[in-house]
Amino acid sequence: SWQVADRIRKLMVAYEPYQERLAHNGQVLEVRSDAMPDGGLVVTFADITERVLAAEALQDVNESLEQRVSERTNELVEVNHELERAKALAEAANIDKTRFLAAASHDILQPLNAARLYTTSLVDRSNDQTERNLIGSVDSSLEAVEDILVTLLDISRLDAGAMKPEVSVFRLDELLLALVNEFEPVAQEKNLEFKVVPSRLVVRSDRRLLRRVLQNLISNAIKYTDSGRVLMGCRRRGATVSVQVHDTGCGIASRDQRLIFREFKRLREGESKGPGLGLGLSIVERICNVLEHSISVTSTPEAGSSFSISLPVAELQAELQTTAVPSVPLSANLEGLCVLCVDNERKILDGMSALLGGWGCNVLVAGNLSEAQAAANTDGVRVDMIVADYHLDGEDGLSLIEQLRRELGWALPAALVTADHDHALRDRTREMGVSYMNKPVKPAALRAVMSQARLRAEAAE
Secondary structure (H helix, E strand, C coil): CHHHHHHHHHHHHHHHHHHHHHHHCCCCEEEEEEECCCCCEEEEEEECHHHHHHHHHHHHHHHHHHHHHHHHHHHHHHHHHHHHHHHHHHHHHHHHHHHHHHHHHHHHHHHHHHHHHHHHHHHHHCCCHHHHHHHHHHHHHHHHHHHHHHHHHHHHHHHCCCCCCCCEEEEHHHHHHHHHHHHHHHHHHCCCEEEECCCCCEEEECHHHHHHHHHHHHHHHHHCCCCCEEEEEEEEECCEEEEEEEECCCCCCHHHCCHHHCCCCCCHHHHCCCCCCCCHHHHHHHHHHHHCCEEEEEEECCCEEEEEEEEEECCCCHHHCCCCCCCCCCCCCCCCCEEEEECCCHHHHHHHHHHHHHCCCEEEEECCHHHHHHHHCCCCCCCCEEEEECEECCEEHHHHHHHHHHHHCCCCCEEEEECCCCHHHHHHHHHCCCEEEECCCCHHHHHHHHHHHHHHHHHHC
């Protein structure tokens, strides 16, 4: 009623000075009034200073926290921008490093290739065992330099993400035959038995990278085996196949079987077996990770080692029906085989002439297409094989081979020799039916390719 309201107003006015004094002292009162049944009024005063101060403090904290969150968010955004810029710079540096190593390796491998041709030719021509041993030591040192350069290039490409797998379906026999031709002469030089068990399986993988893995495993097996044999074969395990390389070499203790995959790690037992930086198995593991193939090793010291690569088996397709791996006579007589060597560097041509001449071949040399055409069209000359460098002055070796085949009217056996490791070039070479050989050329592998050319030349007669 109006009477109660009037009493509350008068009461508040009466306490107004008291309230002002409380506010002046920093205190806050809360006033509460309740009407009584008999018309009376109860007014309650409560000191809520601490509650108000706590609320104000909480509001200040919230405002301060929001400000700090905003500042930290801006700092994080800036840090992320800096990280993105640093990542972009690092990726660009990796690409530049890859390009530099590719260019440098090409320039370095050119004279290295000539040097190895000369040393091999000297070994073949020398009758003095002491001289042969000295020349062999030089050749081994050159081979070690080659392995280091190629491995460094591979590591650079893997780190830069430039080595991308190109998965396809192919017969294992195709790969096995190429490895037989490449490594049987190397094993024979150490008086080792090198046996490959044929497989009729079709697999899904990157042919080029899988071959690189198996090359490293076989090379290591031969290097670390003094006597006995190296065996490569396959075991089917459901939807996968395990490609295995066994040897009777020095073996690896169980405590060291994970260490061997580290970069620059060589075990004491293997240091006396030959030069190296311990990068081969590091490359193997990296490539297997890229391909998503598992790798495992079992070994017993002084008894040998076994490395296994597990990869998926593909469905057999009609166009991939396998045939048995043909036997290639690697020691075929090359006497009288006419070989046209094409390279734009005279030292390489001189080295090839010395090497192939020592094997009894008739060697023709050319520095470009026009010279090659003139040599191939000389009266009384029938070229049996072309060995051409890829990088020529203003030309490329594959186009040269294609042109000469067209002019001569048949699929002349040919080998492309290059310091490039580009998989597109390798695929194009294979599609043309041309052997692909990296510089420096391994004489034993070259002789194996030429033995095949000898068979084709005899078949064409």
